[in-house]
Amino acid sequence: MTLTRRLVLMVAACIALAVLAISLVSAWLGRTALVAQAEVQAQSVARIVAESARLTEISLEEMDAVLVDDLQTLAFAVGSLGDAGAPGLGGRFAEIVARGNLASLWLVDRDRRILVSSVGDYGALVEGEKLPPGLPARALADLVDGTRFAAALGGPIDGVRYVGVRVEGGRALIAGQRVTVLDPVRAANSLPVLLAALIDRDDIRAIRVFDDAGATLAAIGDEAGGEGVPAADAAELAASTVAGTAAASRFGPGGLLVAAPIHDTAGITIGAAVLSMATARLERMLVDYLVYGALAAAAVFAVGVTAAALFARRIARPVAAMTRAAEEVDGRTFRPESLDGLSGRADELGRLARVFRHMAIEVQAREEHLEALVRARTAELEQKNALLEESKRRVEAELDAARSLQAAILPQALPAHPSYAGKATMVPARELGGDFYDFFAVDERHLGIVIADVSGKGVPAAFFMAISRTVLQASARESRSAGACLAAANTALCAQNPMDLFVTTFYGILDTETGTLTYANGGHNPPLMIRRADGTIVDLPRTGGMALGVMPDLPYAERSVALSAGDTLVLYTDGISEAMDRDGREFSEERLKVALGDAHARAVDLVLAGVTDAVTDFVAGAEQSDDITCLVVRYNGPAGTFAPDRDAA
Incomplete structure (x- = not known):
């Protein structure tokens, strides 16, 4: 609904309500005036009744005295x-x-x-x-x-x-x-005769007169004997009037009942007169007030609607002009001269138009300035985005190259030897990983096996991984002992560790002739050993060493374990045991052992695939939180006395 219609309806409704309210108030005042007039009439009747009773009593007393005098005169005449x-x-x-x-x-x-x-x-x-x-x-x-x-x-x-x-x-x-x-004489001056003279005057339909004890002294009116005044209602109203000594009124079923007290010459209330008055005149007056009020309201409503429409149109026209100007500002087509006629007015709308025009001019200027700035910034951002895209492509190419180099430096297969077989994998959590594994021939009889996990992820961990691998290989070739190798590597890493990184490391030396594995552990997960004979899965005993790169000149203890032909070693990082699903639950070492339940009877590549598949199924698409690295080595006995591929088949 438009503002003009709202204004018209509001003004017209207010005027109509005001006229109706005045009509209702006038009707109420007229009703009150008629009731007051009826009470005055009742009081007049009461005074007439009291005065008539007094005059009747006086006249009867005087006539009685005249009668006595006449009798005395007659008696005197007769006596003569x-x-x-x-x-x-x-x-x-x-x-x-x-x-x-x-x-x-x-x-x-x-x-x-x-x-x-x-x-x-x-x-x-x-x-x-x-x-x-x-x-x-x-x-x-x-x-x-x-x-x-x-x-x-x-x-x-x-x-x-x-x-x-x-x-x-x-x-x-x-x-x-x-x-x-x-x-x-008494009959001519009796109360019923007097009341009969008042009936049908001024809408009086019936009259009842009560004494101060509530007894009916006289009743006259329609329905024979004053039945037009209900006895119970009239008696109740008369009693309240006698007790209150003031006129009272009540609307009864037959009309308006009005009671007034009757006083004697001393002013004492000796009774009450109750009048039943017709309400036809009151009802006609109320109807007239309502009809005239409705007609006046309709006339005023019509006039008000017309006047309000004219004034509303006068008020709404500037508002419509302001609306069009706002739409033009939004559409970038605003012309300041379009508000010249409106801004010339001296009222509030003219002031609003002047303020709006000034604001619109400033807004247009600011928008043009902002658009120029946006164009300049857009061109600058496009140039920088192009540079960023080029840099991103270069970085991605370099990361791809680094990833390829990192994958290239990790051995893809164990050296060919009849006494052992193995398989390894490393899946980084980011472009570059911090985990690594390695296996190399220390001499013709001994095989070095390494698995490590650098703290952190990404490029720093990848660089530290490369350094750690190089240092470990150099130390392994210089030292015959696993513990001495880790000690030397730890001291070297602490000397060249500006970012305070560390690496957990397991290093073992396998004697291919005897199957003895001598190892040292620098804070890494203990590998799992799977016995060929019964499929038992046990952790290699811990040696209690600290991660490399934390503190220099630390000793690393060694331990040894004898492998039988067909026994399998599974080396892994915490990226497997701590892999999490969408609910934050970890894969755990228990699930890893379950996945290795039949590993003693399967080829090493199938063992490795079973582990990675179990982890993949568990995380069920959850984001990888750490590098996943696993190395599987099986000892085949001296000179290849155990044939795993044939047995697995």
């Missing part, structure tokens, strides 16, 4: 109708009761005997009638005695309220009025 013995007075009392909607009228004397009653002129009934037992005797006595003119005679008795007035002659008139006369 005439003497108790006047004919027809009882009938008048009955008519007054019927017309005045009274309960009863009684005219009593000091002894509280009924003189006249509203039951009419029926003496027998009057004589059997009695005053209600709950009338206060003290108040009646005050009226009869003239102490008081009028008095309310306590509370209602059996639903009737009684008042009395003084009548001349020590009498009192008692009038009774049923309390149900105020029921229409």
